[in-house]
Amino acid sequence: MRTILYILQKEFIQIFRDKAILPIIFVMPVFQLLILSYAATFEIKNTRFITLDHDNSVQSKKLIAKFRGSSFFSFSGQAVNYAEAEQALKNNLTDQVLIIEPDFEKKLKLEKTASVQLITNAINGSAASLMNAYATSIVTDFNKEIIVEQMPQKFLGMPIQVKPVYWYNPELDYITFMVPGILVLLVTIIAMFLSGMNLVKEKEVGTIEQINVTPIKKYQFIAGKLIPFWVIANIDLGIGLLVARFVFQIPVEGNIFLLFSVASVYLVVVLSFGLFISTLTNTMQQSMFISWFFLVIFILMSGLFTPIESMPDWAQFLVKFNPVAYFIKINRMIMLKGSGFFDFQKEFWLLVLYAIAMFSFSTFRYRKTA
Amino acid sequence: MSVPVHIHNISKSYEKVEALKDINLEIKAGELFGFIGPDGAGKTSLFRILTGLILPRSGTASVGGLDVVNDFKKIRQITGYMPGRFSLYHDLTVAENLDFYASIFKTSLKENYDLIKDIYIQIEPFRKRKAGDLSGGMKQKLALSCALIHRPELLILDEPTTGVDAVSRKEFWELLNKMQQSGITILVSTPYMDEAALCNRVALMQNGKLLATDTPKNITKRYQGQIFALHTNKMHSLVIDLENTAAAAQVYRFGDSVHITSTSGNDESFRQIITASLEEKGHSAIQMIAQQAVIEDCFLALMDKNQTL
The missing domain is CATH 3.30.70.100 (Alpha-Beta Plaits)
Structure with missing residues (x-):
C-alpha cells in the first residue's frame, strides 16, 4: 500500500511540473463546456424562406404575413416564377420555398379547400424535418383562423386538442438538455487521453524499463497511473457542475454525492480503457489514434446528439457496450430529473461490471516481462 | 553479500534473429565480469534474461541459486539493473529520482548512504536539477546510484560508458572497482575493448555466441x-x-x-x-x-x- 503512495507522489509531481498539461486539465474543459453548450444546438432559428405567390390575394398575403411574423422564419424575398425559386434553392439563398397556387383565395371560398406547396432543402435531414414541422404548424394555425372567419357559428373548436407540457425541461431548452451530456464528454476525453498517454510515454521514453526491474507489482503500477487522473477528472466534473449552475442556471436536481459516486465508477471504466489501449501500443501516436477511434464511436453513439431509440437494432445492441451512453443517461436523470439510485440501478451495476472488467484487462495486459 | 550467476545452455530468438546461441557461463560471487562485443552480439538479451524481463527459449539461468524464470521476483529484490538507455525520469530532479527508487525498494538514501557515498557526493550539487538536464556522465552516475540504492548483491550494467567522455569513463570504472570491493557481483557490458582489461574476467561475444571466456591476460596470452x-x-x-x-x-x-x-x-x-x-x-x-x-x-x-x- 505504501508503494502505491510513493508512485502517486511521483505521478503528481510529474503532472504538476508539466506546464502544458495543467491548462489542458483545468481550463480547456470550461471553455469547451461554454462553447459547445451554446453552439451545439438543434434549435432552428431564422430559417430563410422565399415565397412564390401565384395568387396575390388578400388571403395569400395573410398567410405569408403569418410566416413573416414568426421568429423561426426570416423572409428573404419573393420569386416571380418557379424557375427562380428553384435557382434560389440551388444557390443556397433560401432554405424553404412557400408556393401558393393560383386562385388560392377563390378556391378557399368556393371549394372550401386549397393547397400550398412547401419545398425544403433537406441536405440536413433533421433540420429539414424541424423546418417542415414549424411551417406546418403555421399553416394549421392559419386554417383555424379561416374556419373561424368563414363559419364562426359552426366553429366549436377542434375535436381533440393536444396541450403539450414538457417536464424536467419545461421550456424545451436545448442547453439544459446538452450541458449534462457535454459534461460527461469532457470528463471522458480528459480521463481516456491522459491515462492512456501517460503509460505509453513511459514506454516511449524508456523509463518503464527501470520500473520493470523493480519489485513494483502490476496492480500497484496500474493503480498509480489511474488514481491521479481519477482525482483530476472528478475535480473537472466539479468545475463543470459549477459552470452549469452559475453560467447556465442548471442546478443538480438530484443528489450530488450520488452523481459523484456514479462518476467515480464510470471514470474507472474510461481510465482503464485508456490504460488498456496504452498497454497494447508502443508509441503515443498509436495510442492517440486508437483512443480517438473508440472515442468518436462512443460519443456519436452515446445519445448525446441523436436519441439511441431511433438507431437501428444492431446499433442499439452495440450501445449496450458504450459506457459513455450509460453515464450520459444517468447524468441527465440525476441533474435534470432528480432521479434516485433505484431509477438507474441497472445501468449503475452494468458500469460497475464494466469497470471491474476493464481494470482486470489492463492489469492483465500490462506485462513486466516482454 | 554477493551472489554467483550460473548460465546453462541459454538460447533466445526474436522472430527470425537468433540473439543467443547456447550460452554457458559460470560467474563467481564478487567477480567483476565484462561482456565485450559489438552491437547485436546479444549482451543486452542476456542481461534481460537475467533480470527476468524476457524469457529464454531454452536453457536455465540462476542468480544466487534463484531461477530467473520462477524466482524473478526475488531476483529483482537483490539485483540492480542499469539499462543501456537512460531510463530515469527526466522530469524529476536528481533527489526525487533517488527518493522514488529508494522508497520502491522500501529503503532510503540514508540507510545505504555508505554504499553510494562516493557517487552521490559527485551528483549532490545538482540535487535540485532535473535528471533530463544533466550531462551524460552525471546521468550515468545518477543511474548507478539508483541501481545501487537498495544495496543489491548483483549489479548489471548495460553499456554504462557508451556515450560518456573519456574522463568520466575512467571515473566510472574506478567506482565499479570500489563497488566490487564492497562485495557486489558486477556484470558489465561494453563495446570498448580497452575497458576489458579492467575486468576480472571477460566474455567475448559475437552474433549471440561466446567466443572466449577468460581473464584479460590469458586471452591476450592465448593469441x-x-x-x-x-x-x-x-x-x-x-x-x-x-x-x-x-x-x-x-x-x-x-x-x-x-x-x-x-x-x-x-x-x-x-x-x-x-x-x-x-x-x-x-x-x-x-x-x-x-x-x-x-x-x-x-x-x-x-x-x-x-x-x-
Whole structure:
C-alpha cells in the first residue's frame, strides 16, 4: 500500500511540473463546456424562406404575413416564377420555398379547400424535418383562423386538442438538455487521453524499463497511473457542475454525492480503457489514434446528439457496450430529473461490471516481462 | 553479500534473429565480469534474461541459486539493473529520482548512504536539477546510484560508458572497482575493448555466441602469432595490398596503423617477405614494429574465425 503512495507522489509531481498539461486539465474543459453548450444546438432559428405567390390575394398575403411574423422564419424575398425559386434553392439563398397556387383565395371560398406547396432543402435531414414541422404548424394555425372567419357559428373548436407540457425541461431548452451530456464528454476525453498517454510515454521514453526491474507489482503500477487522473477528472466534473449552475442556471436536481459516486465508477471504466489501449501500443501516436477511434464511436453513439431509440437494432445492441451512453443517461436523470439510485440501478451495476472488467484487462495486459 | 550467476545452455530468438546461441557461463560471487562485443552480439538479451524481463527459449539461468524464470521476483529484490538507455525520469530532479527508487525498494538514501557515498557526493550539487538536464556522465552516475540504492548483491550494467567522455569513463570504472570491493557481483557490458582489461574476467561475444571466456591476460596470452604494426607512405591502399599477400594471416586497421599477424614462427623472414612485396607495389618508408596483442587483436582474430565457420 505504501508503494502505491510513493508512485502517486511521483505521478503528481510529474503532472504538476508539466506546464502544458495543467491548462489542458483545468481550463480547456470550461471553455469547451461554454462553447459547445451554446453552439451545439438543434434549435432552428431564422430559417430563410422565399415565397412564390401565384395568387396575390388578400388571403395569400395573410398567410405569408403569418410566416413573416414568426421568429423561426426570416423572409428573404419573393420569386416571380418557379424557375427562380428553384435557382434560389440551388444557390443556397433560401432554405424553404412557400408556393401558393393560383386562385388560392377563390378556391378557399368556393371549394372550401386549397393547397400550398412547401419545398425544403433537406441536405440536413433533421433540420429539414424541424423546418417542415414549424411551417406546418403555421399553416394549421392559419386554417383555424379561416374556419373561424368563414363559419364562426359552426366553429366549436377542434375535436381533440393536444396541450403539450414538457417536464424536467419545461421550456424545451436545448442547453439544459446538452450541458449534462457535454459534461460527461469532457470528463471522458480528459480521463481516456491522459491515462492512456501517460503509460505509453513511459514506454516511449524508456523509463518503464527501470520500473520493470523493480519489485513494483502490476496492480500497484496500474493503480498509480489511474488514481491521479481519477482525482483530476472528478475535480473537472466539479468545475463543470459549477459552470452549469452559475453560467447556465442548471442546478443538480438530484443528489450530488450520488452523481459523484456514479462518476467515480464510470471514470474507472474510461481510465482503464485508456490504460488498456496504452498497454497494447508502443508509441503515443498509436495510442492517440486508437483512443480517438473508440472515442468518436462512443460519443456519436452515446445519445448525446441523436436519441439511441431511433438507431437501428444492431446499433442499439452495440450501445449496450458504450459506457459513455450509460453515464450520459444517468447524468441527465440525476441533474435534470432528480432521479434516485433505484431509477438507474441497472445501468449503475452494468458500469460497475464494466469497470471491474476493464481494470482486470489492463492489469492483465500490462506485462513486466516482454 | 554477493551472489554467483550460473548460465546453462541459454538460447533466445526474436522472430527470425537468433540473439543467443547456447550460452554457458559460470560467474563467481564478487567477480567483476565484462561482456565485450559489438552491437547485436546479444549482451543486452542476456542481461534481460537475467533480470527476468524476457524469457529464454531454452536453457536455465540462476542468480544466487534463484531461477530467473520462477524466482524473478526475488531476483529483482537483490539485483540492480542499469539499462543501456537512460531510463530515469527526466522530469524529476536528481533527489526525487533517488527518493522514488529508494522508497520502491522500501529503503532510503540514508540507510545505504555508505554504499553510494562516493557517487552521490559527485551528483549532490545538482540535487535540485532535473535528471533530463544533466550531462551524460552525471546521468550515468545518477543511474548507478539508483541501481545501487537498495544495496543489491548483483549489479548489471548495460553499456554504462557508451556515450560518456573519456574522463568520466575512467571515473566510472574506478567506482565499479570500489563497488566490487564492497562485495557486489558486477556484470558489465561494453563495446570498448580497452575497458576489458579492467575486468576480472571477460566474455567475448559475437552474433549471440561466446567466443572466449577468460581473464584479460590469458586471452591476450592465448593469441597465436606475432603482431606487427605497419606504417608506410601509402596508408590508404595498404590493407588491400597486404591482403593479396599470401603470407599474411590477418590484416586489419588498428587506430592509425595497420596490424598484420605472422603465424609462420619465423618473424624475420616474414618481415622481409612483407617489405619486399610492399616495395614492389610502390610503398616506401615502410615501418614494421612488433607489438603485444591486446584484447582488440584477440577479439578481431576470434571474430574472423567465427565468421568463417
